[in-house]
Amino acid sequence: MIDKLEFFIALAREEHFGRAAERCGVTQPTLSAGIKQLEDQLGVMLVKRGSRFQGLTPEGAQVLAWARRIVGDTRAMKEEMRAAKIGLTGHIRIAAIPTALAMVARLTTPFREKHPGVTFSILSRTSIEVLTLLGNFDIDAGITYLDNEPLGRVASVPLYNERYQLITAVGTPYSDRDHVSWAEVSRLPLCLLTPDMQNRRIIDQHLAEAGVQVRPTLESNSMIVLFSHIRTGKWSSIMPLNLTETFGFSEPIRSIPIVDPDARHTVGLVAAPRQPQTPLVSALLDEAMTLASDFRQER
Structure with a gap:
């Protein structure tokens, strides 16, 4: 069922069957069939159907929240088992507001010195895009303002x-x-x-x-x-x-x-409010707390 939930999350994000299929690396008929099978398994319609994507049904919106949680927990479980077997490895995706980009190296550099098997992608995004990407599992963490506009439910570490x-x-x-x-x-x-x-x-x-x-x-x-x-x-x-x-x-x-x-x-690191966090995100939050302490001492 996990692959079908990932199809559904991609469709909700892209709002287009073709783009969602491309994101998932499958054909459009495969994606459409997977979502239809998910609807049959759950016994509800998830997507308003027509010649093109017309939105989610009310039941679809409810299932989307569950799908994000289940897929996130599944990824966390896989990552934790990999870390237990071979140590902390993998790829961390971070989106940061433009004014914070210059300090990201102070987070990623000591992190990678401790965990050389980890690689990074750093994106420049608006604060709204940071939260959207985080909610859609397109990034693992973000760096954004914590105290000016609503954040919603996130785990956060104030940095400076x-x-x-x-x-x-x-x-x-x-x-x-x-x-x-x-x-x-x-x-x-x-x-x-x-x-x-x-x-x-x-x-x-x-x-x-x-x-x-x-x-x-x-x-x-x-x-x-x-x-x-x-x-x-x-x-x-x-x-x-x-x-x-x-x-x-x-x-x-x-x-x-x-x-x-x-x-x-206040600018800080944000992550999805998941417990337990994935080993990568948990280690990144710990590194952020160390960096926050460094900033306080500098001031």
Whole structure:
């Protein structure tokens, strides 16, 4: 039944029989037959049928929650047995918000030194995409904000507090200041992340609290694009302190604290709320707690 449940999860995720079959590595007739057999076994209709996918039935939505739980537990059991036999090995998939990407190496590097049989995939995603991928079993863990927008049911480890800096070239307004206010920052030509990024929504929120609105002169979902424009001396940006520390800005770029208020938001590791966790995810959560302790000592 497990393979049929995986077919059903893929169909719910892709909302298209052909794409779901491709994701599962089977033909579309094989996937359709598997889901029909699952319906026969359970005695309920799971999918609204027509010439194309039309959604899940109410019973299908209930079964989907069970399917995710059963498939997740099955994968965890297999991984635990493999770990008991040959040690911790396998592949960990992590999705992180763009502003946290620079610190992921501080998590993955010591982890792999302890467990050399483990490999990683790291994806850049919005905070909403991180949670969606986690719920669909497309990633094993995510790194995202913990305290700004609803997370739903997840296991989490707070890592660090994100604080905000004006990043600007020497010679631009405020570049000689020790600190600036959110209202002052609003007067500069800014390049910022796109509105689908939670970091941008946080920045917009603090600017609004300062009584100002900003229309950026450039938006991108890539931090590299923002960095390259700041270096021209024609744009400034607002970025987290931990990111600026990682990249080690030097002349002619300055990193200036933004105050009034000195805003802080918590970033952490999230995983599905499963007990027991898979051995890989459990070890990753332990490594995250060690990293969180390191961040606290640095502050």
